Amino acid sequence: MSEKSWEQLEEWCLNCYRCGLSQGRHNVVIDRGSRQSEIMFIGEGPGEQEDLQGRPFVGPAGQLFDKLLVAAGFAPDEVYVANIVKCRPPNNRDPREEEQQACINYLRYQTALIKPKIIICLGRIAAKAIIDRDFKITKDRGRWIQRKGVWMMATFHPSAVLRDELKKRPVWEDFKSIRMKFDEIC
C-alpha cells in the first residue's frame, strides 16, 4: 500500500457503500479530536446526533464522555475518537457482525495513522472487536492488557452509564486509571 494519509481515508469513507448502513446515513462519521494524540477512544457507531452532525460522541452520551474526559484532566479535543462503524445503525441497534467486518479496515487504517500508545474501548461492541471476541464488559472492564506495544483497556459506553446510574462509579474509576496510564507512558 502506498503511504497512508488522512486524505485517502476520508476519500474512502465518504464514498463507501460496502454495507447496508450506507442506505440511511446523513453523514459518514469518521473521527473527532486530535490526529496527533497518543490516546485513542473507540466506540461502536454513530447515534442520531452524530449522524446529523458528522462527528462522533456529540449527543447526550458524548456530553457525558466529555465530562469524564475533563474530570480526568483531558481536554476533549486532546484525545482522538472514532467508532467501529462509520454510519449510523437504524434505531441505534448494535452494528451487525457483517457491518463491523465491512468497516473495520478503516479503523485499522486510522489506528496506523495515529499510532496510539493507549487504546480505550468504549463499551462491549468495541471491546469484542478490538480486544477479545469473548470480552465480558461487566467482568473484564478496567483491566489493562498490552498488545504489540499498545496498552488497551475497555470501560462502559457512556450511553450505558446514562441508562444505569450504578455504572457511574466504575466508569469514573476507569477514567482515573486511564489518566494514570497516560501520565505514566505518554
Ligand code: SF4
Ligand atoms: S458503515 Fe463503514 S463499511 Fe458500512 S457503508 Fe459506512 S463506511 Fe462503509
